[in-house]
Amino acid sequence: MKPVMLSGDRPTGKLHLGHLVGSLQQRVRLQTTHQAYVMIADTQALTDHMHDPQLIQRAILDVAKDYLSVGINPEQTTIFLQSGIPELSELTCYFLNLVTLGRLARNPTVKTEMQQKGYRNAVVPAGFLCYPVSQAADITAFQANCVPAGDDQLPMIEQTNELVRRFNTLYQTSCLKECQLYPGTTGRLMGLDGQSKASKSLNNAIFLSDTPDVVQQKVMRMFTDPQHVRVNDPGHVAGNAVFAYLDAFCPDQTQVARFKEHYQKGGLGDTVLKQYLNDVLQQVLAPIRTIRSTLDDTTIISMLRMGTHHARSAASHTLQQVRDAMGIYSL
Numbered sequence: 001m002k003p004v005m006l007s008g009d010r011p012t013g014k015l016h017l018g019h020l021v022g023s024l025q026q027r028v029r030l031q032t033t034h035q036a037y038v039m040i041a042d043t044q045a046l047t048d049h050m051h052d053p054q055l056i057q058r059a060i061l062d063v064a065k066d067y068l069s070v071g072i073n074p075e076q077t078t079i080f081l082q083s084g085i086p087e088l089s090e091l092t093c094y095f096l097n098l099v100t101l102g103r104l105a106r107n108p109t110v111k112t113e114m115q116q117k118g119y120r121n122a123v124v125p126a127g128f129l130c131y132p133v134s135q136a137a138d139i140t141a142f143q144a145n146c147v148p149a150g151d152d153q154l155p156m157i158e159q160t161n162e163l164v165r166r167f168n169t170l171y172q173t174s175c176l177k178e179c180q181l182y183p184g185t186t187g188r189l190m191g192l193d194g195q196s197k198a199s200k201s202l203n204n205a206i207f208l209s210d211t212p213d214v215v216q217q218k219v220m221r222m223f224t225d226p227q228h229v230r231v232n233d234p235g236h237v238a239g240n241a242v243f244a245y246l247d248a249f250c251p252d253q254t255q256v257a258r259f260k261e262h263y264q265k266g267g268l269g270d271t272v273l274k275q276y277l278n279d280v281l282q283q284v285l286a287p288i289r290t291i292r293s294t295l296d297d298t299t300i301i302s303m304l305r306m307g308t309h310h311a312r313s314a315a316s317h318t319l320q321q322v323r324d325a326m327g328i329y330s331l
């Protein structure tokens with residue numbers, strides 16, 4: 001039997017280059033060697049967008065198109081909608097009894113997000129604090145052992161494995177499986193503004209669906225080295241977004257090494273570099289745009305319907321084992 005891969009994204013907007021190197025490329029590679037599931041986590045998206053369900057509804061189609069355009073292939077990967085699988089909510093419900101409020105509040109990724117969103121302890125929506133538990137249900141319901149995702153998801157994997165061990169020990173079963181993070185190739189992609197993370201909410205990312213013009217404008221405005229004022233001044237490579245993107249996307253790394261040396265010595269202008277980067281990114285994005293232009297909403301929706309149907313039967317198989325292990329009545 002093939003190992004199982006599961007990963008997903010909250011549909012709160014279009015996916016960007018950070019997602020591409022952080023997990024999409026890994027998913028495309030793994031779909032040939034794994035039983036692959038990719039989930040659009042619309043239920044999880046509600047944990048901080050309860051007031052704006054229309055945004056989620058729109059983003060579901062965008063994210064599904066992003067998946068297909070980067071080469072996630074519905075014939076190899078089951079692409080599905082989280083809300084279409086009530087078994088995931090059921091498993092979440094059982095898991096919630098195996099975790100303490102204290103443990104939930106210690107998850108470092110949740111802590112950071114709470115700070116960003118201004119959720120102080122007493123006013124955080126309970127669903128938000130608990131989303132790592134629902135994520136544990138997503139992963140374990142599919143018996144996934146491999147989770148390709150960014151390193152911010154590591155605390156979720158740890159929490160999942162704690163729940164798996166607690167469940168299996170408590171109910172003397174081995175029906176749930178532990179999992180591992182399969183991290184992206186280049187760590188976290190820097191934002192266009194030099195901030196540590198490219199993110200939709202910081203508005204500092206290049207989206208997979210951006211037009212060539214928009215990509216070019218974004219590249220030309222990228223953060224470089226504020227001390228590199230004149231062309232002949234020596235420049236800094238560390239913290240320079242243009243170099244971070246060349247590292248992540250340029251197929252010719254020898255050329256990148258030459259640029260770095262020249263830039264540090266002085267004499268290489270930002271505009272020349274940015275034009276080069278623009279060419280590199282346009283080449284990365286061209287095939288993605290080509291596939292995207294062939295996709296229409298009706299095809300996407302029927303693909304999601306089929307994927308969700310298939311995923312549901314896999315999840316309900318695990319849930320039957322879970323209920324048996326717990327001694328829940330099947331009437």
Ligand code: TRP
Nearest residue numbers: 006007008009010041135138149
């Ligand atoms: N938390 C992930 C995100 O923020 C989405 C997600 C939900 C996920 N369930 C998952 C990722 C299971 C990996 C595995 O995008």
